[in-house]
Amino acid sequence: MTNTKYTIICILILASCKDYDQLKDISETKVEAYNSKEKTEAQIYTEDQQEIIDRYVYNCADKYSYRFNHHRYQECLDEGIKKGPNISYLWQQKAMPYFKARKYEVGMQYLDKAVELNKVRYLPYRGFIKCIFSKNYKEAIKDFEAIKAIEGNSIVMDHSYNFYLALSHLQLNHFEKAEEMFQNDVNAQIEQWGEKEYHHLSIFYLGVTQYEQKKWKEAIQSFDKTLEKYSMFSEVMYYKSTCLYELGQLEESREWYNKAIENGKAGNTISEANSLYENYPYQILWN
Incomplete structure (x- = not known):
């Protein structure tokens, strides 16, 4: 994803x-x-690590539906993690289906591991999950402020970090702050794309x-x-x-x-x- x-x-x-x-x-x-x-992996995978990803994600887990064959899907990833426990992508892929099944705490323990291994790649994704899925807005703000301190405002899941920060403040009833941030987000899009291109x-x-x-x-x-x-x-x-x-x-x-x-x-x-x-x-x- x-x-x-x-x-x-x-x-x-x-x-x-x-x-x-x-x-x-x-x-x-x-x-x-x-x-x-657009972010790239901060962690450069070795040839051996990429082979593990190919074998246990693309040629195993991806052959199953994580909704209807979730046991087999997760078994593939578990085998991959045994072979490559420091591959952040495996942990993120293991976490993702649990969020879509609304098992947020189960998924978060695996996503936390992905963030630990590759902060630049997965910290904004975790912020997105906390904002949209688990509705943990204070924690979402922490994640987005942390990644902005590292790389400034960027994009995750089709929107800027500032968009999700503003949305989190809106959900915490910080209306004035949210209004300011959404207005800035709209202005930034107009500046980048042109009038009404938001x-x-x-x-x-x-x-x-x-x-x-x-x-x-x-x-x-x-x-x-x-x-x-x-x-x-x-x-x-x-x-x-x-x-x-x-x-x-x-x-x-x-x-x-x-x-x-x-x-x-x-x-x-x-x-x-x-x-x-x-x-x-x-x-x-x-x-």
């Missing part, structure tokens, strides 16, 4: 979002520019921070910008309808609420790849 090229962000959005024709096309060049600091989740969560501070008009502006990127985003419609209600615009609020229900039931929700396994903050379960 961690070796996936960050350029798949566009593919993931297009494949999972029913309103893909409304999303602004982002060229490979722009994605590569934004993700230009990820729709960044501007959505910026709107959520404003909504939480009762900045109804500012929140609506952010939600409208989100809808320019993803016009059938049900959660945006819902929170916009709430803002309109607070402003006394009852008829318009009702219209957006009905749109939210219609689009939510149609599956037009948060479209991140890992939303298949975990609900993202402020995601609504419509069905």
